[in-house]
Amino acid sequence: MFQYLTFALVFMGSLAAPNLPPIHYTISRRGGSFTAPDISNLTYLLEQLQVVEFRFNATTRAFVENKVVRKPRRLHGTQASSTLLGDVGREGNWFASLHIGDPVQDVDMDLDMLTADWYIFSTSSGTGSFYLDFNSKTYIEAETPLPFPTCREPKDIVHLPSIKRSIPISFALCRPAKQWIRTLLPSGAYLGLAPSTALSQTKTASLMTQLVENNIIDNQVWSLVLINGKDGIFSIGGTSAPSLRRAAIETDDELIRSRTPEMKRDGLVVSRTATEIETEAVLSSTEWKWSKVQGAEGWWQILMRGIWVDGVKALENQPIVLDINTPFILAPPIAARAFYFSISGSRQLPPPYDQFHAYPCFNPPKIHFEFAGWNEEVFKGKRDKGTFSPGGRFSLGRMAAGSGYCVGIVVESRMGKGIPLGAEKGNIGPRTPMEGANGLEDVWIVGEPFFRDVQFAFDWKEKKVGMQRV
Numbered sequence: 001m002f003q004y005l006t007f008a009l010v011f012m013g014s015l016a017a018p019n020l021p022p023i024h025y026t027i028s029r030r031g032g033s034f035t036a037p038d039i040s041n042l043t044y045l046l047e048q049l050q051v052v053e054f055r056f057n058a059t060t061r062a063f064v065e066n067k068v069v070r071k072p073r074r075l076h077g078t079q080a081s082s083t084l085l086g087d088v089g090r091e092g093n094w095f096a097s098l099h100i101g102d103p104v105q106d107v108d109m110d111l112d113m114l115t116a117d118w119y120i121f122s123t124s125s126g127t128g129s130f131y132l133d134f135n136s137k138t139y140i141e142a143e144t145p146l147p148f149p150t151c152r153e154p155k156d157i158v159h160l161p162s163i164k165r166s167i168p169i170s171f172a173l174c175r176p177a178k179q180w181i182r183t184l185l186p187s188g189a190y191l192g193l194a195p196s197t198a199l200s201q202t203k204t205a206s207l208m209t210q211l212v213e214n215n216i217i218d219n220q221v222w223s224l225v226l227i228n229g230k231d232g233i234f235s236i237g238g239t240s241a242p243s244l245r246r247a248a249i250e251t252d253d254e255l256i257r258s259r260t261p262e263m264k265r266d267g268l269v270v271s272r273t274a275t276e277i278e279t280e281a282v283l284s285s286t287e288w289k290w291s292k293v294q295g296a297e298g299w300w301q302i303l304m305r306g307i308w309v310d311g312v313k314a315l316e317n318q319p320i321v322l323d324i325n326t327p328f329i330l331a332p333p334i335a336a337r338a339f340y341f342s343i344s345g346s347r348q349l350p351p352p353y354d355q356f357h358a359y360p361c362f363n364p365p366k367i368h369f370e371f372a373g374w375n376e377e378v379f380k381g382k383r384d385k386g387t388f389s390p391g392g393r394f395s396l397g398r399m400a401a402g403s404g405y406c407v408g409i410v411v412e413s414r415m416g417k418g419i420p421l422g423a424e425k426g427n428i429g430p431r432t433p434m435e436g437a438n439g440l441e442d443v444w445i446v447g448e449p450f451f452r453d454v455q456f457a458f459d460w461k462e463k464k465v466g467m468q469r470v
């Protein structure tokens with residue numbers, strides 16, 4: 001009890017004493033955990049890596065009012081101007097369940113840290129999850145169309161879990177025309193979580209902004225904590241380990257009311273593991289450690305001060321972009337090679353798999369990520385419970401049946417195509433390319449594996465990222 005209290009006090013102090021309770025959503029990874037077979041499937045891993053690079057490659061950088069900002073890459077073709085960033089219903093996206101309308105409709109809401117728009121995408125494909133405006137008594141039609149083609153901005157009642165409130169919220173409702181190819185894509189809701197509105201295409205008010213304006217939340221923070229490879233909790237308006245369990249239980253109630261028996265079971269899994277996480281957080285947490293967002297305005301990019309391999313600093317001052325929907329850790333080629341150089345017995349795979357490196361399974365490296373004022377051991381321990389895991393959590397599986405080598409979770413990116421044009425403010429690194437380039441040649445993409453090690457808080461007002469051990 002005493003420990004619990006201490007934790008609560010530390011916690012309140014470090015997050016500027018929020019007055020209103022946060023909203024907690026349980027989240028899941030579409031398609032389940034990223035597959036971690038005993039023997040890796042390099043064809044599959046390479047395909048997934050290309051999916052990641054494709055998602056990151058959808059934006060570029062530009063000068064806007066003397067600032068470097070990230071913005072959607074200009075596409076060509078007649079339907080290009082109506083192409084929204086993001087992949088609604090994509091396998092591997094983390095998503096929550098949006099309850100909207102009267103009677104309540106249950107729409108999958110994908111989370112995306114690389115985009116900034118809040119919209120519902122409605123196609124005639126018959127796949128994905130649907131919002132039917134004509135079935136909702138509380139739907140309010142938009143008076144004027146949005147400047148973005150195929151989208152309008154209506155309102156409907158959104159039912160918020162855990163705090164149990166319902167309020168009218170506006171959103172972009174986008175419907176590609178019947179003859180367009182995009183109408184073959186899945187339907188669903190999409191919540192962009194990027195910190196910069198420069199990435200916004202619809203130029204509508206985000207869900208978060210509306211929650212603040214309506215005094216539903218007063219802490220401009222959202223947070224993520226993963227429980228395992230397929231369940232987690234997404235909180236808006238704060239983050240709080242002590243209330244996690246309660247949140248999970250309440251969400252269970254809703255799931256029990258609205259979902260199939262299968263989903264109900266998933267909800268219960270979340271609540272049980274959330275209890276375990278709470279206990280751990282109470283025992284080991286000291287306080288949140290914050291890092292300022294830096295680099296081109298757009299994504300959640302922070303500075304990693306050091307990467308340590310078996311007690312030796314292998315790299316320092318590496319800019320990283322955080323993205324929960326990436327199942328790997330991507331490093332610029334030079335950095336990846338320096339990293340594996342520090343792991344004895346490791347080697348780069350031959351083409352076409354040369355983005356991957358392997359290391360002796362029996363001897364996984366001890367890796368620490370260092371940030372301003374703290375240091376965290378990452379990727380330690382076993383992979384998902386109940387699985388045989390040669391090489392531990394750092395492993396993507398054995399290279400082949402009977403092989404003593406495992407494929408490492410740190411992989412080389414091939415995204416950086418820099419055209420040096422000018423200096424990017426606040427970006428530490430020897431090369432600083434600009435316009436036309438995507439600016440990813442010196443940047444790490446730190447994905448879901450690291451989200452398993454820490455709980456994150458994203459402060460979109462102060463533009464900073466908080467982390468603490470889970």
Ligand SMILES: *[C@@H]1O[C@H](CO)[C@@H](O)[C@H](O)[C@H]1NC(C)=O
Nearest residue numbers: 040041042043044045047048
């Ligand atoms: C490996 O992945 C590829 C591409 O996803 C798939 O077609 C193939 O069936 C997989 N092989 C095995 C042995 O699972």
Ligand SMILES: *[C@@H]1O[C@H](CO)[C@@H](O)[C@H](O)[C@H]1NC(C)=O
Nearest residue numbers: 053054057058073414415416
């Ligand atoms: C990124 O996009 C550019 C322009 O569309 C293309 O030339 C390049 O090959 C893409 N790179 C990757 C890694 O997808």
